[in-house]
Amino acid sequence: MVDSLQYTPQITLEFPIGEKDFFMAGESASRVKKTLQQLGLKQDIIRRVAIIIYEAAMNVAIHASHGLLTVHIDPESISIQTDDKGVGIPDIELAMREGYSTAPYEAQEMGFGAGMGLPNMKQCSDELSLDTKVGKGTTLKAKVYFISKEHPG
């Protein structure tokens, strides 16, 4: 058996997301949720993480051609990352504004793309960063600590 003092346990979950793969967002969020419940994390943490994962995966499905969602869990925090190949975000400040959406018509028709994704994710995470190249793609990183540092959301 491994010695828990010297060894840092960690798990990584990966979910590839295809273009317009709207189902993967929900599925990945519920699978991660189940994992976090088994780890015995607080309800509030689980709720926030589920929202971030869902919104992040949805953004890839709506805006990019394809991407990868990676969820990394260690004893102190959970990191969520999406790397996608896609259009990129020309104006991050605008994208962070509530209600602003560039989602295509078909996605909006399905009830997605209300322009709440990024602001919602920011509210749920302790750290959020975006690295984007227009015409190439976007990398989004979000982090939630298990012992929260005075979280506003």
Add this chain to the structure above:
Amino acid sequence: MPQYFHSVTLDVDKCKGCTNCIKRCPMEAIRVHDGKATIMEERCIDCGECIRCCPNHAKIALTDTIKKLSEYKYNIALPAPSFFAQFKENENINDILKAFLRIGFDEVFEVALAAEIVAYIVHRQLANKKLKKPLFSSACPAVLRLMQIKFPDLLRQVTHVLTPMEVAARIAKVEAAKKTNIAYDDIGAFFISPCAAKVTEMKQPMTTKHSAVNGVIGANLIYKDIVKNLGKGLANNKKDNEDSEELHKATKNGMAWGYLTGESKNIDFGTTLAVSEIHNVISLLEEIERGELKNVDFIELQACTAGCVGGPLNIQNNFVGRVHLRNLIGQCGAKPAHYAEKELLTMYEKGHFESTEPIRPNAIMTLDKDVSKALIKMEHLDQLTDELPGLDCGACGSPNCRALAEDIIRGIAFETDCVIKLRDRVKTLAEEIFELARIIPPAMADNSKKEKKK
């Protein structure tokens, strides 16, 4: 009383150890070991899925029988709205109610009548209080137990009101005590139930300390007695004057609680949503947990397909039952509600029938109390899952490969429980034996070589 009581239990003699139930259970709460199914008590929510799918009828619901009436001086039957769906449309509701008096009950009180009160209270709560929406129905105990385990974060949004069963028992017993001068505790209230979950709810209530219901009788156990006594005069002369009495006091609003959408229509507030069947309920709750569905005020959730008419203890097919109930409701016409608006308002304002206990989360899925230790187990779990064949065949007795891996981690199963893994082990072993068989002790002559030399 043990930590967990469950109505859903196993008839060991009938169980053939097949794996149908383990696959259908939404909580992954059943394992087959030593040729018999076992229910993991802490996970079971009494939804009755296993009762429905067992080909050998080995899953049963423990309910009370009519014999329990002898324990009380005065007995009241509380038929669920869905009970009436078991009868043909040419029957009449009043006659069905009278049959309860003929088989030994002293009084009958429709749960539909209490449902109308509950609807009024919920409507008021939605209109007056600043509550986080959507608000969830508290009527289906199987759904509430599901939420305790899988959706603890949403428990705050469950309406703070007792179930129609509970409300009916309280009103009926108080009124009967006044009318007859018999002590409250000597009065027995018996719910005529479409489901097992209500039995568990009576014994271990979630929203109140003690249930006022004294017994829960399965619709399947009482149906025959009622059918035999339809359209007959009362056996007991003493009750003759009641023969002409109109017992049916509920309106179509309360009666419609028997099938899906009845409850939300009765509550009649803003946007409502009604979902039935436990797996559908789970996927809807997952969506809500992620913060979707912001503009819905009230959600009716029912563990059984088509609502209570689909209860596992009912006789009639759920869809046929729904039609029967609709037709019977048609007989109600547009009669006025039994309780005046003023009475209902008093009940609401005085907080009668509000739930007194918070519904507590039940964190049984956790691998370990310590996050680091749980993570180590999770790593191990992921590794084990990868090594298993992923067939999800169920031959090991766990519902799928992931569940077997979890069982191994929890120490209740072994890797060799997997037939594919076992086969691999046997193959390796056979190869080793074969290798060993070829080794010849040095003192012995190798016959094969000798033969070659010749």
